[in-house]
Amino acid sequence: MIAADTESDTRTTATAPTDTSTFAAFVELVGQIAPIDIDPAVLTRDTTLAGDLMLDSISLISLMALTEAHFGVALSEHSEAVANLRTLGDALDLIARLDAARA
Numbered sequence: 001m002i003a004a005d006t007e008s009d010t011r012t013t014a015t016a017p018t019d020t021s022t023f024a025a026f027v028e029l030v031g032q033i034a035p036i037d038i039d040p041a042v043l044t045r046d047t048t049l050a051g052d053l054m055l056d057s058i059s060l061i062s063l064m065a066l067t068e069a070h071f072g073v074a075l076s077e078h079s080e081a082v083a084n085l086r087t088l089g090d091a092l093d094l095i096a097r098l099d100a101a102r103a
Helices: 020-033 057-071 075-083 088-102
Strands: none
Touching: 020 057, 020 088, 057 075, 057 088, 075 088
């Protein structure tokens, strides 16, 4: 299980705001495929996909499929952007951009 550290509590969020329900839904999807137990309370936009959550390339493909199904965005059409995702915040920002573009 990922434990909170005192430094993570003082981090600032990225410039793009994230809807709390979107964050919670995405964290739930991550929890379905992460190879480790995750305490959602300690996750932030700065949580890294590979380092903190231990997601490998296969896990990221699974997460991409779950995200497409849940949020209705076409991540598979943006494989370069997906390949550059490093944090939960990066992923949430991409979801928000794709969702706004289809609106």
